[in-house]
Amino acid sequence: MEKLSKFVEFVSGSPQSRLFVSMNESDPSYCIYGQSELKADLVQSETASNEGRQIRTPDKVMILSEGDIIFYLVSGEASVVGKKHVGYLQTQNFIKLIPNQDLDAHYLVFLLNQDHNIKRQLVSSLQGTMVIKYTLAQLKALRINKLPPIDEQRLIGRMYFNQIRLNWFRKQSADLKLKIAMNQLRKD
Template sequence: MKLQHLVQFEMGTLLSRLTEQPSSPCYSLYDQADLQADFEIRTESTEGKQICTPDSPTLLQEGDIIFSLISGTAVQVCQTRAGYVFSHNYARLYPSKELDNAFLVYLLNNDVGIKRQLITSLQGSSVMKYSLNQLRNLQLSPLPPLEVQQAIGQVDRLQRRITMLKKRVAENEAMLTSYLLNNFQKQCKSNIKD
């Protein structure tokens, strides 16, 4: 079964078609930093580029599934980024009731068969990019029951969160070690001068 039989797709706003006016409502633009934050389930704001326009751009909502046509990564949007504008470099996916949202994210990011299909049909010569058509035509293996999908999706989500927290702990430990070593070095230099 193809993904298009279980999912509806919506492309983001083509930013070049938006009229920019400084006095108009301003919106944050969803970018790769936001995608990474959502992938790691980080809720802090990334405060990227903004666009002020009188037009009605396509806005994200909490829980939306976004697929990056640049990186080939799928995420669920955190509440922090609800109201962000997403560009034509992203597609919003609306899965049917037969497909759990978190499981769909898991499939697109981790399923070996899907990854193989995505890689073998990349578009572009110098800049590789995924296409919406390529995404629609992904061939899926038979789906497990919905309860199993939900369990797998939840485990995947928790694992990404744990990985992010471990990375943050390692970065904090490295900063603390560096700070302590710098202070130790300063004390040694001070003792030598005395």
């Protein structure tokens, strides 16, 4: 087993509480990347909600690009940033993960979200704490099993994302069918 830090560079987000909030219209405005954006990126949803929080600041901030791998320190979930969230502000609750050439991005997300060994390490590192929030140090210290060949990683990573998207479509379909049935019952 090797440390995740051997394969990944970690970039912390901007500390939101330290940003100067400006009312000056000439200062850039940023949408803040949050849990709902992470969930949408995980299912590769093409719809973007405009309900998210925004901040206007002249400060230098960390912004996200399409394809960035992001890890949410609060939930312990990872995803790949989609087109709809390009330019969003990355807060200190998120860590950007930059894998080297030996680790496929989608496979990395699969490992962080599904690998029982990693989940066990994350949970055991929280024992005795009242607030459930992971740290950058805990993430860097994760140990992973020997990586499969890169082609196999790509296949597993793509299958993982396709399965999540398929499950999301099935849930959307079931929700719509229920809504239609309830509307029919109201009419009768």
